[in-house]
Amino acid sequence: MERVTVRVSGRSYPVIVGSGVLERADELVPAFPGATQAFVVTDRIVHDAWFPPLAAALDRTGLHAVPLLVPAGEEAKSLDGYRALLHQLATQEAHRDDPIVALGGGSTGDLAGFVAATYMRGTPFVQVPTTLTAQVDASIGGKTAVNLPEGKNLVGAFHQPRIVLSEITALASLPERDFRAGLGEVAKYALTIDIELLERLERDPSAVLTRHPVALERLVTRCVLAKAGAIAEDEGDTGRRLVLNYGHTLGHALERLDAFTGRSHGEAIAAGMVFAARLSEAQGTGADGLTARTLRLLSSLGLEPAGPMPPAEDILDAFQLDKKFRDGVRFILLEDVGRPRIVDGVSPDEVRRVLHEMGAPV
Numbered sequence: 001m002e003r004v005t006v007r008v009s010g011r012s013y014p015v016i017v018g019s020g021v022l023e024r025a026d027e028l029v030p031a032f033p034g035a036t037q038a039f040v041v042t043d044r045i046v047h048d049a050w051f052p053p054l055a056a057a058l059d060r061t062g063l064h065a066v067p068l069l070v071p072a073g074e075e076a077k078s079l080d081g082y083r084a085l086l087h088q089l090a091t092q093e094a095h096r097d098d099p100i101v102a103l104g105g106g107s108t109g110d111l112a113g114f115v116a117a118t119y120m121r122g123t124p125f126v127q128v129p130t131t132l133t134a135q136v137d138a139s140i141g142g143k144t145a146v147n148l149p150e151g152k153n154l155v156g157a158f159h160q161p162r163i164v165l166s167e168i169t170a171l172a173s174l175p176e177r178d179f180r181a182g183l184g185e186v187a188k189y190a191l192t193i194d195i196e197l198l199e200r201l202e203r204d205p206s207a208v209l210t211r212h213p214v215a216l217e218r219l220v221t222r223c224v225l226a227k228a229g230a231i232a233e234d235e236g237d238t239g240r241r242l243v244l245n246y247g248h249t250l251g252h253a254l255e256r257l258d259a260f261t262g263r264s265h266g267e268a269i270a271a272g273m274v275f276a277a278r279l280s281e282a283q284g285t286g287a288d289g290l291t292a293r294t295l296r297l298l299s300s301l302g303l304e305p306a307g308p309m310p311p312a313e314d315i316l317d318a319f320q321l322d323k324k325f326r327d328g329v330r331f332i333l334l335e336d337v338g339r340p341r342i343v344d345g346v347s348p349d350e351v352r353r354v355l356h357e358m359g360a361p362v
């Protein structure tokens, strides 16, 4: 079992990573004075596997666990889903001291977190992430949101959890595509922040790919440390947090244009990281061989960019819509692995050229 402390906005909370942490929730979660119930937001699949042991552990702390079922996946993150949860909390007389627990992937966590941020102006929140994406990324940092028909994550709030319990054994049942989507974020941390993790994955990715629990515990812990470091350093307004968006500019554009591509988030940011490496080299900021090294890593993780690219002009239009790029096109590039650099004002012609090299038609 590993413990990482996340420090953010003047407070801190633990992330516990390991096999069997969910059953031990009673020993790990902090006391919630005044609480009598815990509202566990979860989908049917995750509920059937993990609600019973979690409820038993919470019961040992004197909290009666009430399941609140939501649709599986992204569909959960709607205003209707949000409204339905608020009504259920109100009818069941949820009190502002009662914790709301997110049990599931990033979609469940984003929705449950937004409910916890807003119901009675904020209730205690606990994250129990069960996907790789949620364990290495979504459960840490306090970003919560639901979608509007007009776009993803358009309504949300910051609300930090009191504790994150990352149950490693849950990852065994994850569908391959969801697991690989999480590996896209893992590759991001390895390329931008944690060179030792990169070198380990380069030496031998097999233990991770076969989901050996010890390898996954180490992997998740290192990624949590990387994310915790990036969000803590950003408190000084250094822009360090931006590094977490590496590969995401093109990634988000491809997802937005997904009528053309159908990539998962992990596949989309994998293409985005190849693009960023190519652009880094083309701009003369990136070390020679950066693209080749990126491609080697991604293909060893089963994330080699594939599938058709949308037209370059459509991608450029999508960049303009990205909320982080209001003042012209800004990219997170690499001088080399582990050395990110924010570059403003990259010329559209240069961007077009790299997109064409990657197979985007004119």
Ligand SMILES: NC(=O)c1ccc[n+]([C@@H]2O[C@H](COP(=O)([O-])OP(=O)(O)OC[C@H]3O[C@@H](n4cnc5c(N)ncnc54)[C@H](O)[C@@H]3O)[C@@H](O)[C@H]2O)c1
Pocket: 043, 045, 046, 072, 073, 074, 077, 104, 105, 106, 107, 108, 110, 130, 131, 132, 133, 134, 137, 138, 139, 140, 141, 142, 143, 144, 153, 170, 171, 172, 173, 174, 175, 178, 181
């Ligand atoms: N808040 C943040 O900082 C942040 C960061 C990254 C991603 N996100 C959000 O996270 C969402 C994606 O989350 P995700 O990739 O975890 O997927 P997801 O939450 O959409 O879940 C995908 C599927 O996995 C299933 N599942 C969950 N755990 C399982 C398990 N242990 N075994 C078998 N099946 C399981 C679910 O039932 C669901 O069908 C997106 O909405 C994204 O915007 C948020």
Ligand SMILES: [Zn+2]
Pocket: 185, 248, 265, 269
């Ligand atoms: Zn991402």
